[in-house]
Amino acid sequence: xxxxxxxxxxxxxxxxxxxxxxxxxxxxxxxxxxxxxxxxxxxxxxxxxxxxxxxxxxxxxxxxxxxxxxxxxxxxxxxxxxxxxxxxxxxxxxxxxxxxxxxxxxxxxxxxxxxxxxxxxxxxxxxxxxxxxxxxxxxxxxxxxxxxxxxxxxxxxxxxxxxxxxxxxxxxxxxxxxxxxxxxxxxxxxxxxxxxxxxxxxxxxxxxxxxxxxxxxxxxxxxxxxxxxxxxxxxxxxxxxxxxxxxxxxxxxxxxxxxxxxxxxxxxxxxxxxxxxxxxxxxxxxxxxxxxxxxxxxxxxxxxxxxxxxxxxxxxxxxxxxxxxxxxxxxxxxxxxxxxxxxxxxxxxxxxxxxxxxxxxx
Amino acid sequence: xxxxxxxxxxxxxxxxxxxxxxxxxxxxxxxxxxxxxxxxxxxxxxxxxxxxxxxxxxxxxxxxxxxxxxxxxxxxxxxxxxxxxxxxxxxxxxxxxxxxxxxxxxxxxxxxxxxxxxxxxxxxxxxxxxxxxxxxxxxxxxxxxxxxxxxxxxxxxxxxxxxxxxxxxxxxxxxxxxxxxxxxxxxxxxxxxxxxxxxxxxxxxxxxxxxxxxxxxxxxxxxxxxxxxxxxxxxxxxxxxxxxxxxxxxxxxxxxxxxxxxxxxxxxxxxxxxxxxxxxxxxxxxxxxxxxxxxxxxxxxxxxxxxxxxxxxxxxxxxxxxxxxxxxxxxxxxxxxxxxxxxxxxxxxxxxxxxxxxxxxxxxxxxxxxxxxxxxxxxxxxxxxxxxxxxxxxxxxxxxxxxxxxxxxxxxxxxx
Numbered sequence: 001x002x003x004x005x006x007x008x009x010x011x012x013x014x015x016x017x018x019x020x021x022x023x024x025x026x027x028x029x030x031x032x033x034x035x036x037x038x039x040x041x042x043x044x045x046x047x048x049x050x051x052x053x054x055x056x057x058x059x060x061x062x063x064x065x066x067x068x069x070x071x072x073x074x075x076x077x078x079x080x081x082x083x084x085x086x087x088x089x090x091x092x093x094x095x096x097x098x099x100x101x102x103x104x105x106x107x108x109x110x111x112x113x114x115x116x117x118x119x120x121x122x123x124x125x126x127x128x129x130x131x132x133x134x135x136x137x138x139x140x141x142x143x144x145x146x147x148x149x150x151x152x153x154x155x156x157x158x159x160x161x162x163x164x165x166x167x168x169x170x171x172x173x174x175x176x177x178x179x180x181x182x183x184x185x186x187x188x189x190x191x192x193x194x195x196x197x198x199x200x201x202x203x204x205x206x207x208x209x210x211x212x213x214x215x216x217x218x219x220x221x222x223x224x225x226x227x228x229x230x231x232x233x234x235x236x237x238x239x240x241x242x243x244x245x246x247x248x249x250x251x252x253x254x255x256x257x258x259x260x261x262x263x264x265x266x267x268x269x270x271x272x273x274x275x276x277x278x279x280x281x282x283x284x285x286x287x288x289x290x291x292x293x294x295x296x297x298x299x300x301x302x303x304x305x306x307x308x309x310x311x312x313x314x315x316x317x318x319x320x321x322x323x324x325x326x327x328x329x330x331x332x333x334x335x336x337x338x339x340x341x342x343x344x345x346x347x348x349x350x351x352x353x354x355x356x357x358x359x360x361x362x
Numbered sequence: 363x364x365x366x367x368x369x370x371x372x373x374x375x376x377x378x379x380x381x382x383x384x385x386x387x388x389x390x391x392x393x394x395x396x397x398x399x400x401x402x403x404x405x406x407x408x409x410x411x412x413x414x415x416x417x418x419x420x421x422x423x424x425x426x427x428x429x430x431x432x433x434x435x436x437x438x439x440x441x442x443x444x445x446x447x448x449x450x451x452x453x454x455x456x457x458x459x460x461x462x463x464x465x466x467x468x469x470x471x472x473x474x475x476x477x478x479x480x481x482x483x484x485x486x487x488x489x490x491x492x493x494x495x496x497x498x499x500x501x502x503x504x505x506x507x508x509x510x511x512x513x514x515x516x517x518x519x520x521x522x523x524x525x526x527x528x529x530x531x532x533x534x535x536x537x538x539x540x541x542x543x544x545x546x547x548x549x550x551x552x553x554x555x556x557x558x559x560x561x562x563x564x565x566x567x568x569x570x571x572x573x574x575x576x577x578x579x580x581x582x583x584x585x586x587x588x589x590x591x592x593x594x595x596x597x598x599x600x601x602x603x604x605x606x607x608x609x610x611x612x613x614x615x616x617x618x619x620x621x622x623x624x625x626x627x628x629x630x631x632x633x634x635x636x637x638x639x640x641x642x643x644x645x646x647x648x649x650x651x652x653x654x655x656x657x658x659x660x661x662x663x664x665x666x667x668x669x670x671x672x673x674x675x676x677x678x679x680x681x682x683x684x685x686x687x688x689x690x691x692x693x694x695x696x697x698x699x700x701x702x703x704x705x706x707x708x709x710x711x712x713x714x715x716x717x718x719x720x721x722x723x724x725x726x727x728x729x730x731x732x733x734x735x736x737x738x739x740x741x742x743x744x745x746x747x748x749x750x751x752x753x754x755x756x757x758x759x760x761x762x763x764x765x766x767x768x769x770x771x772x773x774x775x776x777x778x
Contacts, residue, residue: 107485108485121375124374124375125375128371128372128375166749166750167749169749169750170748170749170750170752173752233538234538235542235546236542236545236546237482237538237541237542237545240482240483240541241489243485247489250488250490251490251536251538253524
């Protein structure tokens with residue numbers, strides 16, 4: 001039930017990971033970095049590659065789960081505490097992307113301001129996904145791949161002719177803004193933590209690391225291409241254009257008579273985003289189920305989704321405050337969990353081997 | 363049992379998805395809906411205030427929509443005007459379908475982004491909507507007799523279509539491009555200047571609104587837009603059979619610097635600008651040369667193959683270079699040709715080609731002179747300096763438009 005295939009991990013990085021970065025991220029990044037937004041995003045992706053490489057290195061040396069590694073090194077109680085902390089982190093990290101998508105849905109898919117309840121069906125999907133474990137995550141990745149591939153390419157083809165890529169020049173003049181943009185955007189780059197929790201849940205194949213890194217590179221390239229097209233179209237007014245996937249393709253001349261047929265692709269990408277937003281909630285429930293196996297998973301799924309639904313309803317009018325909290329205040333939390341934790345997990349494999357050797361010697 | 367439960371859950375989730383995406387919660391009463399097709403903004407009678415006119419298409423149960431203009435007078439902001447229209451009429455004005463923002467001439471005397479900001483802030487107004495400035499007031503323009511249907515905004519939109527831009531007749535701008543120019547280092551932009559021609563008789567005159575305007579302005583014969591054959595002219599001017607209808611001319615272009623009116627380009631200058639900078643790739647132009655001791659006027663069909671305006675530095679000095687490669691074909695001339703000359707219509711005599719190049723150069727010189735005098739950086743010279751030559755930016759940021767030398771590399775060839 002909790003197994004995921006390598007192919008599905010690759011699809012996640014190539015197709016689901018980029019989808020979550022196409023809403024408000026380009027506009028907020030442009031605010032900090034102006035035309036240097038590709039450099040800031042590139043820094044984030046480079047840091048993610050390091051972490052991802054480390055986790056893949058770890059996966060090559062053990063077929064045990066992260067929980068088992070923690071348990072072997074520090075004992076069951078410590079492993080449970082770490083998993084509960086990670087569950088809290090996953091739950092927390094899922095909140096802002098949901099608020100972001102709720103804003104997108106209510107602003108773009110509705111002509112007038114709809115009821116706050118229109119977003120609640122999402123939690124039914126998320127609840128279902130949480131009950132099914134990592135296997136559903138893999139299935140979602142399988143479904144997301146063709147949806148994303150077709151829709152993303154179509155939107156880029158519609159938008160690219162209207163982009164002036166000269167707007168990305170001069171490179172590197174924003175200076176400190178590039179690092180600020182990368183740091184403030186770190187909460188959107190927590191995906192590199194996920195493979196740590198896939199350890200022991202997927203079967204290694206030939207060139208596993210190469211395949212995952214290639215898929216990650218494809219996903220990162222998709223985001224960079226999108227950012228380049230987005231800034232090429234909007235240039236100095238890019239900061240105004242939130243919900244960017246709804247805006248970049250609308251300048252196609254034929255739409256004046258055909259209407260916004262690009263919304264078909266935007267809908268498809270919205271579905272992929274929904275799958276993507278479920279992943280941290282699924283991992284939250286996965287952590288809790290592993291740490292506290294005696295409690296029925298239904299309880300965790302209901303609690304996690306109930307908490308998020310309540311938060312989304314309560315924070316309906318405070319999007320900007322939450323955005324500032326995530327971007328400007330809590331980047332350190334994301335650095336610790338998404339980047340330092342996987343790196344700190346590297347010695348676990350060695351520690352276990354040493355312990356075995358000592359036992360053998362004794 | 364577990365499988366059945368799962369299936370029921372999946373079906374329920376799918377139904378919820380359907381509701382989620384189908385906007386079923388967002389239904390609004392059609393009787394209270396007023397689809398705003400265009401917004402006109404004029405200077406109010408009180409200092410600093412606005413008159414905002416909404417051209418509204420009102421859908422009704424029979425399916426035959428009606429048009430109406432509602433004006434909110436002397437409001438401080440566009441948002442206040444929208445609220446006033448709502449209060450006055452009981453209609454909820456939805457701007458999602460607004461495809462045209464028309465500014466009255468007097469509004470261009472102040473920074474137009476004082477009120478255009480409303481459209482940039484709103485998630486409900488598409489920034490792909492057309493924007494233009496009109497002679498007189500937008501209210502008067504919207505009240506004119508449209509030659510096609512009830513909505514004047516649709517007739518104006520046709521004059522400002524992308525097809526018109528591709529043939530070089532009009533400098534079409536949408537809200538996004540105008541805002542980009544305003545917020546760029548150049549702080550410059552341009553809008554088509556729409557003029558209302560009252561009760562033009564369509565059919566039988568042989569001319570067009572564009573042509574009439576060009577002649578009225580006394581535009582020179584070379585590369586002016588006034589030689590367009592009727593078949594390629596503005597569709598608004600052709601419709602209506604023998605009926606009298608107002609038509610719209612947008613052959614002039616108003617230049618803006620820091621959001622305010624800076625200058626106006628005539629029809630010939632607009633065409634020259636379009637040939638070198640915008641997406642115009644096919645145009646008509648007229649050249650008069652001396653042949654056998656008499657002036658002969660050639661109408662040319664011009665197809666632009668390549669165009670580029672680049673800023674380079676030579677010996678530390680800025681040089682703005684216009685590179686244009688075009689093919690030309692004779693569409694008509696003013697003399698009685700022999701049958702062989704008519705058959706060779708694809709081949710343009712060498713003197714005519716050189717005259718056409720010279721005509722474009724002369725027009726571009728006039729445009730550049732206008733931009734230098736007005737400060738409107740029409741060719742984005744400051745932006746080119748910022749993007750391509752940042753090391754010279756500090757030295758030339760303020761003076762590059764005035765100090766850059768001009769180089770032309772224009773070559774016309776015959777169509778093959």
